[in-house]
Amino acid sequence: MKLIEAKQQFISSWGAFGTHWGINRTMAQIHALLLITADPLTQDDIMEQLNISRGNTNMNIRELINWGLVERVLLTGERKEYFSAEKDIWKVVKQIVKERKKRELEPMLKLLDQLEGVEGDKRDKNVKAFVDTVSGIKKLGKQADKTLDAMIRAEESWFVGNLVKIFK
């Protein structure tokens, strides 16, 4: 397979992959393009290579910056802004975990705390089923929260090295 095809394939698959994770196709594709490109790219480079409009490109680059996955790069003597993605995949994964934890897991845990305090007699089968489910999710969610915190702090070697043994 030629480089150009391989790149196309990667970008398109990364985009499809993204849609299964609540990320829009374009954002995932821009990320993919920046991941596999050695040098920083301008907005126009991205527009051209992915065949997308200026507005769309701009919005999605900004979103990637919000996620902490892409940064602006200022090249000396250039007026245009360049963009570059973090290439260390372990850092990328940790960053995504960190953001999703903050945006999704933490608010969910907050809600579960509230819902657990529902009024009513726990001898009522319906109240019991509700409270049991909510408590169960909360318990596991809290544990996941801690585990992810540890992961965010960890070095890649820890994940690739030590964890293996633990899991046998």
Next chain:
Amino acid sequence: MKLIEAKQQFISSWGAFGTHWGINRTMAQIHALLLITADPLTQDDIMEQLNISRGNTNMNIRELINWGLVERVLLTGERKEYFSAEKDIWKVVKQIVKERKKRELEPMLKLLDQLEGVEGDKRDKNVKAFVDTVSGIKKLGKQADKTLDAMIRAEESWFVGNLVKIFK
């Protein structure tokens, strides 16, 4: 908060949550409803409680069954089918992990294997950037695959108990 409100809140939040994970709102809501309901429900019960059409309900129940999260229950002397969700959240999580691993992670690893073998001179900066990114993702992906396999085999006590210590 009254049980009825709390249920509504839970169902609606679970649905919103689902959309961030590539799961459609209705499917997540049906799952939520079945999770917090003590007894199995019929298709009509679900339609009524969530205010959705027969077709929509039917399609999404079947999808939940495909995911292994809901099962048909036959009550003796009843013509109608009843549906019930797995209530053990640890089992639910493992089942979801198992399915997503099979549907997403494994195909992605297969693709990366192919892309890693791209033609071209690795001294070429562009070829190098591509191969390095692909290899990096593959390495981490393979590790994640192993880790998730271990998790799928594990008991909840392992996750809640032992892991804590490891993570300090």
Next chain:
DNA sequence: ACATATTTTCAATAAATTTTGAAAGTTCGG
């Protein structure tokens, strides 16, 4: 301050996804 290059916004449009509901299909007791 001006002219020009560059970036950002956002209303309109397009595309993708979800939902509906009626019709077709299936199952089951008698």
Next chain:
DNA sequence: CCGAACTTTCAAAATTTATTGAAAATATGT
């Protein structure tokens, strides 16, 4: 085999989400 109860399918409609592109805003060099 019939008819009623129940389930499934799927084309059309509704809704949601993504994309465009031109206009407005901002930044830069002289």
